[in-house]
Amino acid sequence: xxxxxxxxxxxxxxxxxxxxxxxxxxxxxxxxxxxxxxxxxxxxxxxxxxxxxxxxxxxxxxxxxxxxxxxxxxxxxxxxxxxxxxxxxxxxxxxxxxxxxxxxxxxxxxx
Amino acid sequence: xxxxxxxxxxxxxxxxxxxxxxxxxxxxxxxxxxxxxxxxxxxxxxxxxxxxxxxxxxxxxxxxxxxxxxxxxxxxxxxxxxxxxxxxxxxxxxxxxxxxxxxxxxxxxxxxxx
Numbered sequence: 001x002x003x004x005x006x007x008x009x010x011x012x013x014x015x016x017x018x019x020x021x022x023x024x025x026x027x028x029x030x031x032x033x034x035x036x037x038x039x040x041x042x043x044x045x046x047x048x049x050x051x052x053x054x055x056x057x058x059x060x061x062x063x064x065x066x067x068x069x070x071x072x073x074x075x076x077x078x079x080x081x082x083x084x085x086x087x088x089x090x091x092x093x094x095x096x097x098x099x100x101x102x103x104x105x106x107x108x109x110x111x
Numbered sequence: 112x113x114x115x116x117x118x119x120x121x122x123x124x125x126x127x128x129x130x131x132x133x134x135x136x137x138x139x140x141x142x143x144x145x146x147x148x149x150x151x152x153x154x155x156x157x158x159x160x161x162x163x164x165x166x167x168x169x170x171x172x173x174x175x176x177x178x179x180x181x182x183x184x185x186x187x188x189x190x191x192x193x194x195x196x197x198x199x200x201x202x203x204x205x206x207x208x209x210x211x212x213x214x215x216x217x218x219x220x221x222x223x224x225x
Contacts, residue, residue, distance in 0.1 A: 033213060039151065042201055042216040086151045092212065098144070098169075099205070099214055103153045 004029075004089055006102040014110050019076040021105035023089035031091055032065055032072040037104075038085040046074075079109045114138055117202050117217035124192055124224055132187045132220045134202030141207040143185040144214070147171060148199045160185055161207065192224045 004025045013019050023032060031050045035043040047056055049065035049072060056063045062075045076083055086104040093100065115136040124130055136143065145158040156169030160179040174196070175189050185204075189196060202217040 035214075037151070042219050043154070043214070044216070045213040048213065088154070090214070098156060098159060101154045104151070106151055 004091055004100055004102040006087075006089060006105050008105055009103065010106045010108075012108045012110065013079050015081060016078050019079050019083070019107055021074050021087050021089075021107075023072040023074075023102050025070050025091070028069045029072075029091045030069075030093070032063075033090045033092070033099075034063060034072075034074055035088045035090060035101075036085050037088065041085075043088055076107075079107075081109050081111055083107060084109050115202065115204055115215050115217045117200075117220050119220060120218060121221045122223070124222075126193055126224055128192050128224075130189050130192055130222075132189075132200055132202075132222070134185045134187070134217055135183050136185075136204045136215070136217075137183060138204060138215065139182065140204035140215070141182070142205045143179065144203040144205075145169070145175075145177060145185070145187050146201040146203065147173070148201055148219075150199065154201070158187065192222075194224045197222060197224050 006023050033048045034046040037043045047063050052069050053067045054065040060077045064073045086106045088104045089102040090099045118133045141162045143160045146154045147157050148154050155171035157171050157173040158169055158177040160166050166177050175187050177187050199219045199221050201219045203214045205214050206212040
């Protein structure tokens, strides 16, 4: 079945440093979604990208969808301790099919 | 704010006990899901449903069962709990249309089997 991979698996940064996580697929994706899960919490939807080359921003977060629609990135500028958590990318297969989640990138931010 | 609720939030039970984890949503979503997740790790789909009277097994083999008698309710049952079932169980829902929908997650049930 379709899979999405994420790198890195873990990332430790100093507060104020930038952070990027990448999501990759061997097949063309119809969309990419990003979720954030705080420690002890549940995944929360952040954003969806559907167009080739699309870029969206949410404050310090920048999301990109690759031109070939096979990869995506989430970039956080000047990390804060509130950014700590696991970031999952996901795609939906359409036609009522299930979500396919990546394995997640666990971000820790040292104050 | 997502309206999907799971009870209990935390549960500690003895080996061999039967338990039911409750999940309800008030958004009228057709699709519902159960995921198993060790803290901060991958999400493993164990069951899903397209709607009333529809239940399917997910990617991860599970000894649990589910039912969908009402649109809003999707309980998960373990007939005989074992320590290997210790994990977090997350319920989610979405609209039926796959593209362009998002998954709404409940707050999860943290299960410990002793």
